[in-house]
Amino acid sequence: MASTTAQSAGSLPSGLGVCTSTPDVFYLPELIFGGLVWILVASSHVIPPNPLGWVMFVSVFCFIMTFLWLVIFVCGGHKNSGGWAAADFVYHFLAAFFYLSASVALAYVTCLYGTKQMTLLSSDFPDFDTYYKYYRIDIAAVVFSHITTLFYFIHGILSAIRWKSF
Numbered sequence: 001m002a003s004t005t006a007q008s009a010g011s012l013p014s015g016l017g018v019c020t021s022t023p024d025v026f027y028l029p030e031l032i033f034g035g036l037v038w039i040l041v042a043s044s045h046v047i048p049p050n051p052l053g054w055v056m057f058v059s060v061f062c063f064i065m066t067f068l069w070l071v072i073f074v075c076g077g078h079k080n081s082g083g084w085a086a087a088d089f090v091y092h093f094l095a096a097f098f099y100l101s102a103s104v105a106l107a108y109v110t111c112l113y114g115t116k117q118m119t120l121l122s123s124d125f126p127d128f129d130t131y132y133k134y135y136r137i138d139i140a141a142v143v144f145s146h147i148t149t150l151f152y153f154i155h156g157i158l159s160a161i162r163w164k165s166f
Contacts (some may be wrong), residue, residue, distance in 0.1 A: 003104075008093070011079045015052050017030070023050060023088075023155050023158030023161075023162055024073065024155075026155040026158075027066060027069070027155075029151050030062075030066050030069070030095075030148060030151045030152060031067060031127045031142050032067055032069055033061055033151060034059055034063045034066065034099075034148045035059075036058070036140075036141075037055070037058055037141055037144045037145045037148055040137055040138075040140050040141035040144065041056055041106070042057060043132050043137060043140050044137045044138055045134045051106065051108065051109050052105075052106070052107035054102055054105055055102040055106045055141075055145070058098045058099060058101070058102040059145075061098070061101065062095045062098065062099065062148075062152070065095070066095070069088070069091065080135040085159070085163040085166055086163050088159045088162075089156060089159040089162075089163045090161050092155045093152075093153075093160075095135075095152045095156075096149055096152035096153040096155075096156050099145060099148055099149040099152055103145040103146050103149050106138070106142050106145055106147050107142045107146075109115045110139055113135040114135065121139055153159040
């Protein structure tokens with residue numbers, strides 16, 4: 001006899017079941033690594049400002065939306081109307097696309113740091129130690145940004161599989 005707490009195949013989890021279901025277990029890594037990207041880019045020296053502004057927008061937007069999405073699922077707000085499985089799939093692929101574009105822009109800016117072009121573009125760095133400190137921070141941000149992109153992409157694929165099973 002099946003227990004009453006078991007989740008049926010066509011339902012979305014709520015409560016603490018969000019932390020144990022297959023696609024939804026990626027919420028916490030997305031928040032952790034996305035928050036690390038946000039912190040690292042915010043602590044970096046913003047040159048040039050346009051690509052890093054896009055990276056900040058994506059990291060903050062996805063962090064807030066993923067947190068709200070997690071709260072909706074934990075509180076059971078998705079039980080009130082249909083279409084949440086499709087919305088979950090669409091959101092996570094959109095977030096993966098945004099993070100991929102931000103990761104590429106951040107990697108490009110970091111490659112500029114590694115060349116002499118950046119020192120020609122800016123004289124804002126007082127010495128090479130400061131220069132390489134920001135360079136290492138940007139390298140860490142690139143790595144975490146790509147990891148976050150991977151988490152959103154895997155979550156999107158698993159959400160698509162769950163959506164198709166309905």
